[in-house]
Amino acid sequence: MNLLKDSFEFGLHTQIHFGVGRLQELPSILKKYNYKNILICTDKGIANSGALDHIETILKNGDIKYEVFTEVEPDPTIRVVKKVEQLFKEKNCDAIIGLGGGSSIDTAKGVSIAVANPGDLNQFEGKNQIPNRGPDVIAIPTTAGTGSEVTHAAVLKDEERKYKMGILSEHLHPKAAILDPALLTTLPRGLAAITGMDALSHAIESYTSNQAQPITEALGLHAIELIGKWLRPFVADRTNLEAASNMMLASTIAGTAFIWGRVAAVHALSHPLGGRYKIAHGQANSMLLPVVMEYNLSSNFQKFKNIAALLGERVEDLSLRSAAEKSVDAVKELVTDLGIPKTLKDINIELSLEEIQVVAQEAFDSGIANANPKNCTVQDLVSMINTIK
Numbered sequence: 001m002n003l004l005k006d007s008f009e010f011g012l013h014t015q016i017h018f019g020v021g022r023l024q025e026l027p028s029i030l031k032k033y034n035y036k037n038i039l040i041c042t043d044k045g046i047a048n049s050g051a052l053d054h055i056e057t058i059l060k061n062g063d064i065k066y067e068v069f070t071e072v073e074p075d076p077t078i079r080v081v082k083k084v085e086q087l088f089k090e091k092n093c094d095a096i097i098g099l100g101g102g103s104s105i106d107t108a109k110g111v112s113i114a115v116a117n118p119g120d121l122n123q124f125e126g127k128n129q130i131p132n133r134g135p136d137v138i139a140i141p142t143t144a145g146t147g148s149e150v151t152h153a154a155v156l157k158d159e160e161r162k163y164k165m166g167i168l169s170e171h172l173h174p175k176a177a178i179l180d181p182a183l184l185t186t187l188p189r190g191l192a193a194i195t196g197m198d199a200l201s202h203a204i205e206s207y208t209s210n211q212a213q214p215i216t217e218a219l220g221l222h223a224i225e226l227i228g229k230w231l232r233p234f235v236a237d238r239t240n241l242e243a244a245s246n247m248m249l250a251s252t253i254a255g256t257a258f259i260w261g262r263v264a265a266v267h268a269l270s271h272p273l274g275g276r277y278k279i280a281h282g283q284a285n286s287m288l289l290p291v292v293m294e295y296n297l298s299s300n301f302q303k304f305k306n307i308a309a310l311l312g313e314r315v316e317d318l319s320l321r322s323a324a325e326k327s328v329d330a331v332k333e334l335v336t337d338l339g340i341p342k343t344l345k346d347i348n349i350e351l352s353l354e355e356i357q358v359v360a361q362e363a364f365d366s367g368i369a370n371a372n373p374k375n376c377t378v379q380d381l382v383s384m385i386n387t388i389k
């Protein structure tokens with residue numbers, strides 16, 4: 001970015017409450033906003049992990065009235081959003097807590113849209129298509145990856161179309177995010193690995209995108225460094241609170257970076273792969289990230305050299321190109337160390353040529369890849385999918 005010629009915008013709209021044990025402050029945070037009856041939106045995994053019981057105890061002790069919905073599904077659907085919207089209205093709620101990973105937080109955001117804006121949610125796909133701001137969302141993440149706790153994005157699945165749509169709106173920034181790393185300690189190992197790679201994808205895609213600007217670059221770089229240092233120890237032992245704290249921080253910083261820096265071809269492709277073949281978002285990103293990085297290398301060798309160095313690669317005596325290439329090696333090694341499957345075949349998915357074409361076309365049409373630092377045609381996206389076959 002040329003600071004003499006180019007301009008940029010940046011804002012963060014979510015109040016962040018970070019720290020081990022900060023969940024205890026939930027009642028005082030909610031009271032500050034005068035909510036009368038709050039709906040907790042979460043999934044069965046969280047309900048069974050004890051985290052929901054923990055929060056309910058805190059709310060009861062704090063004299064907070066609440067309702068609970070525990071049937072959020074892994075890929076949040078419009079159908080479930082409509083169900084929660086009904087409950088929200090029946091119980092006269094006035095705010096929503098998204099408790100869980102990206103699915104719970106995005107469902108909460110979907111409910112907020114639905115309550116204040118009548119009609120089919122499909123009409124709000126894209127950027128700033130939502131006319132009215134809905135009830136506040138309070139995000140309490142239990143994974144370190146989504147970034148949804150601070151972003152303006154919700155990804156919701158339309159089951160009829162097998163389509164994951166992105167809704168981006170300034171109305172979707174959560175009012176507050178309670179980031180308590182103690183909530184990460186019961187996260188299953190596989191989920192810790194792929195959600196951490198989702199965070200790394202946000203950091204690298206926003207840092208290298210054609211929308212990057214000085215503030216998002218600074219945030220992206222710091223998130224990459226934190227993830228390079230802490231994702232392995234976190235996945236190895238989720239009760240390591242220092243590692244959990246650093247990963248939770250990294251996830252939120254990377255989320256903040258991509259509000260303005262955007263994500264690119266990795267996310268363009270992972271959405272249709274998730275929508276059509278139920279591949280978990282972080283799993284799809286883990287497979288795609290090194291492939292897309294390799295494709296993008298020549299757009300800015302210096303940036304990829306910086307990524308390599310932050311991920312622990314030795315780059316001092318190398319040419320700029322060789323140093324940049326080390327960033328791809330570093331991400332591949334990370335995926336290997338975390339035990340994440342690397343190809344579609346590894347997760348028993350085989351796509352025909354026609355299916356690959358459809359995924360690539362859908363990725364292209366979503367416009368997400370427009371932020372890719374190197375232009376992508378549908379054929380380029382086809383080649384990327386072929387590389388992870």
Ligand SMILES: [Fe+2]
Pocket residue numbers: 146198201202267281
């Ligand atoms: Fe993501």
